[in-house]
Amino acid sequence: MIGDSIDNEQVELLLNDVLEVYGYDFLEYSHASIKRRISRLFGLDNFVSFAEFRYTVKSDKKYFKRFLEEITVNVTEMFRDPSFYKALRKDVLPALGTYPFIRIWVAGCSTGEEAYSLAILLKELNLLNKSLIYATDINPSVLEKAKKGMFPINYLKGYSENYIQSGGVKDFSSYYTANYTLAKFDENLSSKMIFSTHNLVSDRSFNEFQLILCRNVLIYFDKDLQHKVFQLFDNSLENLGYLALGSKESLDFWPNAKGYKRIKTEKIWRKL
Amino acid sequence: MAQTVINNTCSALVIGGSAGSLDVLLEVFPALKAEIDFPIVLVTHRKSGSDSLLTDLLKGRTSLNVHEVEEKQEMLPANVYIAPADYHLLIEQNHTFSLDYSEKINYSRPSIDVTFQSAAEVFKSELVCILLSGSNADGVEGLKIVNKHGGMVVIQNPSTALMPYMPQQAVNIVKPHLVLHSYEMADFINALNKKN
Structure with missing residues (x-):
């Protein structure tokens, strides 16, 4: 559980970067969910500032791979329901x-x-x-x-x-x-x-x-x-x-x- | 704790509970007035699969409309929304619900922390949260965030809670506005108002 260290405008900035640089469009994802995933990743990876987080996502292709994996939810099971x-x-x-x-x-x-x-x-x-x-x-x-x-x-x-x-x-x-x-x-x-x-x-x-x-x-x-x-x-x-x-x-x-x-x-x- | 003057506007009430909270809900809901002018959201821990049992139990005992949340459903006053088993419940800025099947938090899905936090970011000082009986610490972190946004924190009095651990953790860590016995809660909720 992480505090709300990333605000709505920052989410928007980040998702626009991701669309521009990598071509993945998350702008029409449910906002509360994607914000929670982004805040969680920001906390997990111990970034000092949003600026550093944003820069890393934008410029580090290897990190973007992790970003993509972590902001999408990959929890599933066999014969669920x-x-x-x-x-x-x-x-x-x-x-x-x-x-x-x-x-x-x-x-x-x-x-x-x-x-x-x-x-x-x-x-x-x-x-x-x-x-x-x-x-x-x-x-x-x-x-x-x-x-x-x-x-x-x-x-x-x-x-x-x-x-x-x-x-x-x-x-x-x-x-x-x-x-x-x-x-x-x-x-x-x-x-x-x-x-x-x-x-x-x-x-x-x-x-x-x-x-x-x-x-x-x-x-x-x-x-x-x-x-x-x-x-x-x-x-x-x-x-x-x-x-x-x-x-x-x-x-x-x-x-x-x-x-x-x-x-x-x-x-x-x-x-x- | 002395009854403080309630001057918060209430745009939403979120109640979180775990083990031992069902008795409280069954005591509180029949006594709620039908003209409550804010939505009530309920997040309780229960086994996945035992889905609509709580919804059915409450439906027969309150004059408010009770729903098990469907994704993207809109929050309306005088309605009760129950987090479905096995999904986290989030609230969007436009007062609709989002469901989320991500990792469990505090071994729980739905997690009370997740909904408290999400509601705090949307309703800020116009949010009231109540944490009930339970035997893990889910909800405590969420209440901290509710506090930070100026929302109102109410905790069930651990001395009369069936499972005191959860409310006791909350009382120790978060500064509550009120600590209430279960029999005081209906009156408290009935006195809350959207427009003060």
């Missing part, structure tokens, strides 16, 4: 099973936990072989971690409980090999994943998908940016495709939401 994964397993993925080929986009995949959870579901439904999971994030360093498919072993107990609650009946440990502090997930799972950087703010649609997962990413965006991203998803989704959001996110206030139908009580919408 088990009831959501249950709905994927029972309703969504079986419907996609009728397609000859399944394309899925995990937008804002961070270190990959959701992509691996999805791959496990597809494998159990015998759909993995005809599926391709595009996992993208703004942040190149988290993608490097995601590619490796190695997660801290002390989290695995919780993930295994989530998996069981989501309707999984296999032995969860059959999907990974444990070595010391890390669990390495089966390469069979990652062989069906394509990892790439993609910035939801500035990059365009790059394919058509039958399922887009973007969970707990939009909470960091302001309303206008959320609407732009919904449009991007709409452009990237086939008819009758599904869009899945985080447990507190909603399509409801987007002007084109009437083209979508919500699936039961989960935050999953189907394009009509």
